[in-house]
Amino acid sequence: xxxxxxxxxxxxxxxxKHVVRDLSLQVRQGEIFGFLGPNGSGKTTSIRMLCGLLTPxxxxxxxxxxxxxxxxxxxxRQVGYMTQKFSLWDDLTIAENLEFVARMFGMPNRQQAVxxxxxxxxxxxxxxxxxxxxxxxxxxxxxxxxxLLHRPxxxxxxxxxxxxxxxxxxxxxxxxxxxxxxxxxxxxxxxYMDEAERCHRLAYLAYGSLLAAGTAEEVIAAQxxxxxxxxxxxxxxxxxxxxxLPGVEQVATFGLTLHVSGQDARLLSAQLAQFCQAHGLNLxxxxxSLEDAFIHLMRDARDPFxx
Ligand SMILES: Nc1ncnc2c1ncn2[C@@H]1O[C@H](COP(=O)(O)OP(=O)(O)OP(=O)(O)O)[C@@H](O)[C@H]1O
Numbered sequence: 453x454x455x456x457x458x459x460x461x462x463x464x465x466x467x468x469k470h471v472v473r474d475l476s477l478q479v480r481q482g483e484i485f486g487f488l489g490p491n492g493s494g495k496t497t498s499i500r501m502l503c504g505l506l507t508p509x510x511x512x513x514x515x516x517x518x519x520x521x522x523x524x525x526x527x528x529r530q531v532g533y534m535t536q537k538f539s540l541w542d543d544l545t546i547a548e549n550l551e552f553v554a555r556m557f558g559m560p561n562r563q564q565a566v567x568x569x570x571x572x573x574x575x576x577x578x579x580x581x582x583x584x585x586x587x588x589x590x591x592x593x594x595x596x597x598x599x600l601l602h603r604p605x606x607x608x609x610x611x612x613x614x615x616x617x618x619x620x621x622x623x624x625x626x627x628x629x630x631x632x633x634x635x636x637x638x639x640x641x642x643x644y645m646d647e648a649e650r651c652h653r654l655a656y657l658a659y660g661s662l663l664a665a666g667t668a669e670e671v672i673a674a675q676x677x678x679x680x681x682x683x684x685x686x687x688x689x690x691x692x693x694x695x696x697l698p699g700v701e702q703v704a705t706f707g708l709t710l711h712v713s714g715q716d717a718r719l720l721s722a723q724l725a726q727f728c729q730a731h732g733l734n735l736x737x738x739x740x741s742l743e744d745a746f747i748h749l750m751r752d753a754r755d756p757f758x759x
Pocket of ligand 1: 466469471489490491492496498641
């Protein structure tokens with residue numbers, strides 16, 4: 453197993469805000485590693501520190517064989533960064549956008565690299581289309597092609613599929629898995645559970661601290677939750693009534709079903725059975741989901757800026 457990233461004790465402050473606290477993390481080469489957590493939890497800041505785009509205030513580590521503090525310029529050359537916003541030129545065609553980026557990187561054999569990227573990302577048929585006229589999914593594909601032009605070994609994707617339809621998202625993830633299989637390491641920040649489940653491993657951050665890391669299965673198992681699903685709930689008052697029962701630690705609503713979780717399996721099942729029988733509700737045991745695990749993780753996390 454080769455590690456692409458191995459860092460420990462990374463910290464970053466902006467003014468008096470401690471945005472990333474003692475981050476220690478290992479990412480394997482060729483792995484798709486997801487970063488999840490609420491807005492402002494430090495995902496982007498962490499990712500940028502890991503790959504030399506931002507200097508940590510303290511800490512140490514290696515990325516792609518280079519020191520994250522002293523050799524950040526060497527790391528940056530090997531990184532492709534796809535930001536949240538489409539940042540190419542609307543009034544250039546797809547091919548012109550890629551040619552422009554290739555020139556900015558000072559790449560030799562520019563035309564060849566652009567033609568290869570167009571074919572690899574399925575953009576060849578649209579090479580003369582203006583970028584501004586593309587749908588969200590195609591724009592995202594063009595952004596990906598642009599950040600792969602210089603053949604990076606590490607790819608950073610910052611909420612890459614926000615606002616993109618489900619079919620385009622699925623296609624995009626197929627592409628990401630193809631790149632990972634070719635040995636490119638991929639760090640991706642996301643708020644989507646289905647994307648989190650497509651990552652090989654993930655980290656959950658809240659208020660700058662790493663609360664959990666591992667495969668989705670490991671993150672779920674570490675919470676030691678037992679979950680029951682209560683079906684056909686139309687009355688919002690049911691949720692608060694359930695939350696007040698002994699043994700119930702959290703209730704999450706998914707449409708007309710409620711996921712009720714706690715760590716004490718016997719107490720939880722006895723209380724729920726009694727409640728559901730009394731209220732004529734259907735009750736089924738279910739494996740806890742990643743979202744249940746994340747909600748549980750957040751229960752004990754405190755926002756230091758809110759006191
Ligand atoms: N350059 C900066 N200067 C000052 N504060 C910053 C800077 N960059 C980020 N922050 C602050 O650091 C905190 C963490 O931001 P970051 O973008 O890393 O979070 P995030 O988890 O990626 O959030 P989101 O999910 O909203 O993208 C936020 O409070 C943000 O306002």
